[in-house]
Amino acid sequence: MLRRTFAAVLTGAALSISVLSAPSAGAAEIMATTLTYDDSQAAEFKADVAAGVNVWNTNVTNVRLVKATPGQRVNIRIIADNGWPRATLGPVRPNGTVTVWYGRQAVQQGYNKTRIASHELGHSLGLPDVKPGPCSSLMSGSTGGVSCANVNPNAQEKAQVQRNYAGTAARNADEGKVLAEIG
Numbered sequence: 001m002l003r004r005t006f007a008a009v010l011t012g013a014a015l016s017i018s019v020l021s022a023p024s025a026g027a028a029e030i031m032a033t034t035l036t037y038d039d040s041q042a043a044e045f046k047a048d049v050a051a052g053v054n055v056w057n058t059n060v061t062n063v064r065l066v067k068a069t070p071g072q073r074v075n076i077r078i079i080a081d082n083g084w085p086r087a088t089l090g091p092v093r094p095n096g097t098v099t100v101w102y103g104r105q106a107v108q109q110g111y112n113k114t115r116i117a118s119h120e121l122g123h124s125l126g127l128p129d130v131k132p133g134p135c136s137s138l139m140s141g142s143t144g145g146v147s148c149a150n151v152n153p154n155a156q157e158k159a160q161v162q163r164n165y166a167g168t169a170a171r172n173a174d175e176g177k178v179l180a181e182i183g
Helices: 002-021 028-031 042-060 104-108 113-124 138-145 154-165
Strands: 031-040 065-067 076-081 086-088 098-103 178-180
Touching: 031 042, 042 065, 042 076, 042 098, 042 113, 086 113, 098 104, 098 113, 104 113, 113 138
Parallel strands: 031 065, 031 076, 076 098
Antiparallel strands: 086 098, 086 178
16 A cells, blocks of 8 residues: 555656656747847848748747847848858857858858858857768768758768757857858
């Protein structure tokens, strides 16, 4: 009898713990880190940046990218220039700022504009380049080839961003470095 009572208590305690630790359906929304971006200097690439932001917002739940309003702190600044695309390696935090340079050189060579935006935003979220890499890896960048139109992160890339913004991730030793794509 004592054994059955003890087993029942343990089972009840285990159920209570799992119910208490299981996140509710809305918990991901509440716990998501919100980062702002400024595309005011993105020139002709504003729509591509918005598409890249949408890629990340539909693929991960621990971080949300939203367009900054006037006077609001900016976490990701996007600047169009004539060079090769590059970005500051994050993961950027709500009190920090990183820069994405949306380089026209890759566009002129025929690379997919949304893929460029998604890839460079991936750096801001803490993902390094994966080179050489297949088209199925967003972070393979230019090694995916000019014909690569994959704009979405793969499962490993999504999982890394989820970990980066889970609140328990260790800071990346390379955080803050500028990553330049080599064509």
